[in-house]
Structure formats: structure tokens, C-alpha cells
Amino acid sequence: MLVLFLWATAIRAAEPLPSWNDTAPKKAIITFVEKVTREGSPDFVPAPERVAVFDNDGTLWSEQPIYTQFLFVLDRVKTTAPQHPEWKTNEPFATVLRGDLKGLAAFGVKGMLELTEATHSGMSTEEFKKLVKDWLATARHPKTGRLYTEMVYQPMLELLVYLRANGFKTFIVSGGGVEFMRPWTEKVYGIPPEQVIGSSGKLKFEFQDGKPALMKLPEVDFIDDKEGKALGIENHIGRRPIAAFGNSDGDQQMLEWTTAGGGARFALLVHHDDAEREWAYDRESKVGRLDKAWDEAKEKGWTVVSMKGDWKTIFPK
Amino acid sequence: MLVLFLWATAIRAAEPLPSWNDTAPKKAIITFVEKVTREGSPDFVPAPERVAVFDNDGTLWSEQPIYTQFLFVLDRVKTTAPQHPEWKTNEPFATVLRGDLKGLAAFGVKGMLELTEATHSGMSTEEFKKLVKDWLATARHPKTGRLYTEMVYQPMLELLVYLRANGFKTFIVSGGGVEFMRPWTEKVYGIPPEQVIGSSGKLKFEFQDGKPALMKLPEVDFIDDKEGKALGIENHIGRRPIAAFGNSDGDQQMLEWTTAGGGARFALLVHHDDAEREWAYDRESKVGRLDKAWDEAKEKGWTVVSMKGDWKTIFPK
Numbered sequence: 001m002l003v004l005f006l007w008a009t010a011i012r013a014a015e016p017l018p019s020w021n022d023t024a025p026k027k028a029i030i031t032f033v034e035k036v037t038r039e040g041s042p043d044f045v046p047a048p049e050r051v052a053v054f055d056n057d058g059t060l061w062s063e064q065p066i067y068t069q070f071l072f073v074l075d076r077v078k079t080t081a082p083q084h085p086e087w088k089t090n091e092p093f094a095t096v097l098r099g100d101l102k103g104l105a106a107f108g109v110k111g112m113l114e115l116t117e118a119t120h121s122g123m124s125t126e127e128f129k130k131l132v133k134d135w136l137a138t139a140r141h142p143k144t145g146r147l148y149t150e151m152v153y154q155p156m157l158e159l160l161v162y163l164r165a166n167g168f169k170t171f172i173v174s175g176g177g178v179e180f181m182r183p184w185t186e187k188v189y190g191i192p193p194e195q196v197i198g199s200s201g202k203l204k205f206e207f208q209d210g211k212p213a214l215m216k217l218p219e220v221d222f223i224d225d226k227e228g229k230a231l232g233i234e235n236h237i238g239r240r241p242i243a244a245f246g247n248s249d250g251d252q253q254m255l256e257w258t259t260a261g262g263g264a265r266f267a268l269l270v271h272h273d274d275a276e277r278e279w280a281y282d283r284e285s286k287v288g289r290l291d292k293a294w295d296e297a298k299e300k301g302w303t304v305v306s307m308k309g310d311w312k313t314i315f316p317k
Numbered sequence: 318m319l320v321l322f323l324w325a326t327a328i329r330a331a332e333p334l335p336s337w338n339d340t341a342p343k344k345a346i347i348t349f350v351e352k353v354t355r356e357g358s359p360d361f362v363p364a365p366e367r368v369a370v371f372d373n374d375g376t377l378w379s380e381q382p383i384y385t386q387f388l389f390v391l392d393r394v395k396t397t398a399p400q401h402p403e404w405k406t407n408e409p410f411a412t413v414l415r416g417d418l419k420g421l422a423a424f425g426v427k428g429m430l431e432l433t434e435a436t437h438s439g440m441s442t443e444e445f446k447k448l449v450k451d452w453l454a455t456a457r458h459p460k461t462g463r464l465y466t467e468m469v470y471q472p473m474l475e476l477l478v479y480l481r482a483n484g485f486k487t488f489i490v491s492g493g494g495v496e497f498m499r500p501w502t503e504k505v506y507g508i509p510p511e512q513v514i515g516s517s518g519k520l521k522f523e524f525q526d527g528k529p530a531l532m533k534l535p536e537v538d539f540i541d542d543k544e545g546k547a548l549g550i551e552n553h554i555g556r557r558p559i560a561a562f563g564n565s566d567g568d569q570q571m572l573e574w575t576t577a578g579g580g581a582r583f584a585l586l587v588h589h590d591d592a593e594r595e596w597a598y599d600r601e602s603k604v605g606r607l608d609k610a611w612d613e614a615k616e617k618g619w620t621v622v623s624m625k626g627d628w629k630t631i632f633p634k
Contacts, residue, residue, distance in 0.1 A: 020508055048509055077336030125551055169511075176613060182555040192365055193555030194486070194512075203551060205544035212573050214551050227522035234520060234531050237555060238499040253522060256529045 007201055016162045019155040019312045025305045032266040037166050043264035047167035051241040058247040058288040061271055062151040064279040069180045076119035106166050120201055121218035128216055129183045136184055149188050155311045160189055171195045171314035173232055175225035197232045199224045229254035252293035267302040274308040333479045336472040336629045342622045349583040354483050360581035368558040373491035375564040375605040376587055379468040381596040386497045389452055393436035436517055438535035445533055446500045453501055466505050472628045477506055488512045490549055492542035492567055509588040514549045516541045546571035551633035569610035584619040
């Protein structure tokens with residue numbers, strides 16, 4: 001505990017957010033954190049109420065050309081195809097096995113869900129966690145060649161550390177599958193499994209060889225996106241965050257819910273405008289579309305981060 | 318942080334669990350905690366994995382003659398009856414309004430759910446939290462005359478403090494409504510809302526006067542009881558507890574799931590056998606029945622606490 005104390009002091013003493021340029025977003029973050037942590041300040045918030053929520057895909061790590069979890073799904077279809085001879089003719093599996101990713105797009109969200117349910121069921125939660133860990137240990141991004149866990153944003157890692165050093169409790173609130181994130185968020189982000197909220201499938205408690213197991217069923221239980229993010233926060237945290245960080249229209253309701261509470265509030269959107277160092281996309285993108293939430297940010301004065309202008313580096317060195 | 322450090326040291330130095338007699342359960346608890354916290358011990362568990370889960374009704378506070386939340390439901394029916402003239406003739410509301418609690422029993426679980434849904438909906442989550450707080454501030458138990466939050470078990474409060482002083486994270490996993498518990502568990506048990514798991518109703522995100530609200534719908538979303546407790550733990554915590562504390566058959570699967578993990582595990586059931594200081598009930602009770610879980614405890618060597626023989630005091634002085 002004493003070591004932790006000294007370490008936290010060192011973090012506070014060092015200049016925070018070194019990978020952020022000295023532009024408006026960095027200043028806005030620091031101003032907010034200082035006013036809610038200064039005792040006697042009219043905006044002071046007691047530590048237990050310093051809840052900060054972060055979207056994952058596109059906010060903490062990259063989401064192009066498609067969500068990482070979906071690349072995992074495609075790999076699982078290929079890996080398990082020998083046990084599913086019917087996939088050679090059944091769609092959308094046949095299209096995946098032919099490697100026709102453009103053709104796959106025609107199956108839309110329904111097709112994605114069908115592939116996800118098929119590859120995320122029929123095993124226990126513990127078996128699934130091992131599949132995720134094993135895949136992330138070796139799979140590499142088609143463009144950068146990096147491990148996916150190396151495609152996290154260095155400035156956001158610093159922000160997580162800075163907030164926690166100032167007494168915040170940091171949560172992930174993501175449309176991604178909760179069981180796809182929990183095996184690695186503690187190591188990569190310092191966010192333990194119990195602070196990860198996400199979409200989930202139904203589970204069944206049953207005995208196997210005399211031991212209880214939680215089996216994953218091929219049925220969606222909860223979609224943690226848009227309105228679902230506000231519901232997920234209430235269901236899991238039970239108090240309203242004072243700070244919310246996102247990057248797309250899927251995060252709009254989370255930012256609305258956070259900022260509508262009384263007292264000081266902070267909302268931030270990451271704008272992907274750096275085609276050279278990452279990707280550039282917003283209003284027209286199928287993945288991580290930023291359109292309505294961007295308009296609301298302009299109207300309400302939410303902080304918008306330009307990855308190109310506000311971040312010195314994107315990925316960890 | 319330094320103050321916390323010194324305080325934690327003081328707690329560790331003092332004799333733990335002062336309201337527990339020096340009988341087998343106290344010894345079993347201390348033996349378990351010492352072996353999982355001693356570095357180098359073959360049973361050592363790193364602090365982040367020291368997850369302990371507690372049932373609430375009958376484990377942390379009294380549940381007789383009926384669950385406290387249901388007494389709140391009955392009071393809500395009476396209080397809001399003027400806005401529901403139809404309740405004078407509609408059952409089971411009419412029976413409640415006549416004060417016929419024996420007659421109410423005939424409506425069974427279905428009747429309880431119907432009354433709960435009717436009184437736990439039609440308002441926002443924030444309005445509901447205020448109703449709960451206001452009710453608990455004044456409502457008194459029909460037999461003891463105490464506030465319900467004074468009918469918590471002193472030995473269990475000490476156990477929560479002892480576990481947290483040893484690096485455990487303590488969670489509630491209760492069949493009770495999550496929104497009925499969260500407004501007071503932090504103050505009474507030191508357990509923050511985000512560590513409370515319970516049954517829940519459906520919510521709807523909507524705008525009211527231009528501000529977002531989470532409205533409570535008259536529909537059950539999740540029942541956190543029996544198998545549901547293992548599912549609730551996986552859904553909210555995402556890792557398996559190493560210690561579980563309950564008192565009834567509703568806790569059986571939670572204890573099974575906890576103890577089936579690898580390494581040192583601890584399971585405890587509170588047996589209500591003290592008719593003089595609290596209540597005595599087990600195999601035949603409609604509320605908090607302890608029957609199958611008791612048999613499994615005997616078979617597997619789970620710790621069973623006799624409130625009469627193992628606890629010096631029941632309620633806080």
C-alpha cells in the first residue's frame with residue numbers, strides 16, 4: 001500500500017498526458033480533473049463517485065477495417081469448419097470459407113450476428129476465454145502487422161492512468177462482447193473484468209462430469225450499444241458516471257446520460273482524422289460512424305479530439 | 318492513502334471477528350484468509366482475484382417474517398392506492414388493501430411478482446432510489462421496532478471489514494432487487510453500488526423535458542437466484558469468486574460454482590437456529606428455506622454457522 005502511495009504521488013507530480021499536444025482537449029481534461037478533485041471546490045466530487053466510462057472499439061483501440069472481435073469470428077469459422085461440413089453450403093458461412101469478404105458485407109448485421117452466435121457458443125465460458133487469449137497472443141492486424149493488443153492508443157492509456165491516479169474508477173462500456181474483452185483488459189488497460197461492461201450472450205448453468213459449468217448459448221442476451229450503453233451503466237454500475245469517452249454514434253446516449261447529471265461533467269469524442277498514422281473516417285463510415293454524436297458535441301461543447309492534431313503518438317512504441 | 322494504510326494495519330493487528338465465538342467457523346475463516354494472503358503459500362491468491370460474494374437476505378440482514386423488499390412493496394401499494402381506484406377490486410391488490418396478509422399468501426410467487434412489478438415501475442431509476450431511501454429512513458420492523466438497516470448482522474459486518482482489510486473485494490449477490498439495495502449498501506456494508514448484483518426489471522431510455530431518463534418498466538429482466546446467481550456473477554464480475562456466503566437453497570449454485578474452481582475456496586452457510594435473538598427456521602420455511610444446500614454442506618464440508626452457538630451478538634448495539 002505504501003509503495004502504491006509513493007507511486008501515485010510520482011504519477012501526480014510528473015507532467016500528465018505526455019503523448020497529448022498542449023491543445024484544447026488536454027487542457028479541458030486537466031481543468032476538469034483538477035476541479036472535481038480539489039477539496040473545497042464547488043465542483044468537488046468525492047472519490048467513490050468519480051466514475052469514468054470508456055467505449056473500447058475506436059476509443060481505446062483501433063476498429064478498422066472491421067471490429068477486432070469480428071476478425072476473431074472469421075478465424076473461428078475457418079478453424080472450426082472441419083467440424084461443420086454443412087457450412088460449405090450454408091450462408092453466410094460458405095462466403096466466409098471462400099474468403100469473399102466483400103460478398104460477406106451483403107449479409108449485413110444479421111449475418112455478423114449469425115456468425116458470432118455460431119462461433120461464440122457450444123463451449124463453457126472458461127473454454128471461450130482461453131480461445132480469446134490464445135488468438136490475441138498470435139493474430140496480427142492485416143495492415144500494421146501488430147498484435148491487436150498493441151493497437152491501443154498511447155494517449156488513452158495515459159488518460160486512464162491519470163484518471164485513476166486522481167481517484168477515478170475506470171470502466172469500459174462497449175458494444176463488443178464482454179467475454180471477448182475481459183481476458184485481456186486488466187493487463188492492457190489496467191481495467192479489471194468486473195469493470196468491463198459489454199454485449200453478452202445467454203448462459204446456461206449445468207453440470208458436466210459432476211462439476212458446474214456455464215455454457216454459452218447461441219442467443220444474444222444484451223446489446224450494449226446506443227441506448228443500451230446507458231442501460232448497461234445503470235445495470236452494472238448503478239450510479240451515473242461523471243466523465244464519458246467515446247468515438248461514434250454508438251456512444252451518443254452514454255455521453256448524453258453522463259452529462260445530464262448534476263455538477264461538473266465531462267464528455268469527449270475521439271475523431272479519427274489521421275489517415276497516415278491510423279485511419280480517417282466519420283460521417284459515412286460503416287464501422288464507427290461519427291455523425292449525430294458529432295453534431296451534438298458541437299452543439300453542447302463536448303470535447304472533440306483530433307487524432308492528427310491533438311495526439312503526439314498513436315500507438316505505444 | 319497513507320491514512321488508509323495505517324488504518325488497515327490497525328485492523329489487521331486487532332483481533333479479527335470480535336463478535337464471533339472461538340468455535341469452528343471463526344477458525345475456518347481465519348485459516349482460509351491467512352493461507353490465501355500469505356505470500357509463498359501454495360494457496361496464495363493475488364489480491365485482484367480475492368473476490369468474495371455475499372447473499373443479502375438472511376445472510377447480511379434479517380428476512381423474517383418476509384423479505385424486507387416485500388414489506389416495501391406492501392407499503393407502496395397502500396401509499397399509491399388513491400391513484401389506482403381499480404386496485405379496490407383487482408387482485409392481489411384488493412387483498413393487500415384489506416390488510417389480509419394470510420389471504421395474500423394464496424397468490425404465491427406470481428402474486429408477489431405482480432405486486433412488485435406494479436410498485437417498481439412507472440418512475441425513473443432516480444425517483445425509485447429516492448422512494449427506497451425515504452422508506453428505509455423511517456419504516457420499522459413489526460417485531461423488533463428497529464430500522465431495517467439496523468437488522469444487519471454484526472458478525473457479518475466484521476467479516477466484511479476483515480476480508481477487505483485482507484485485500485478482498487466484497488460483492489453482494491442477492492435475489493433481491495438490485496435497485497432496492499444499491500441506495501444503502503455502501504453506507505451500511507461498505508459495498509459500493511457497482512459491487513451489488515441482484516434481480517432487475519427492464520429499463521427504457523427516453524427523453525423527458527429534453528433530459529434523458531431511465532424509466533422502470535413493469536417487466537422482470539433477470540432473477541438473480543439459484544442458477545441465476547452463478548450467471549449474475551459471470552455477467553457482472555467475470556471471474557470466479559474464491560469465497561461465498563449464503564444461508565438458503567437459493568445460494569446453493571453460487572456456493573457450488575465458487576468451490577468448483579481450482580485452488581483454495583471457502584463456502585459458508587448461516588443457519589438460523591436462534592429463535593430467541595432472531596428466528597429459527599430451515600428445511601420447512603417458505604422464506605429462506607435451507608434444505609438441499611444444507612445437505613450439500615454436510616457432504617462437502619462447507620462451513621455452517623449456528624447463529625445461536627457461533628455468534629456472540631446478532632445485531633449492532
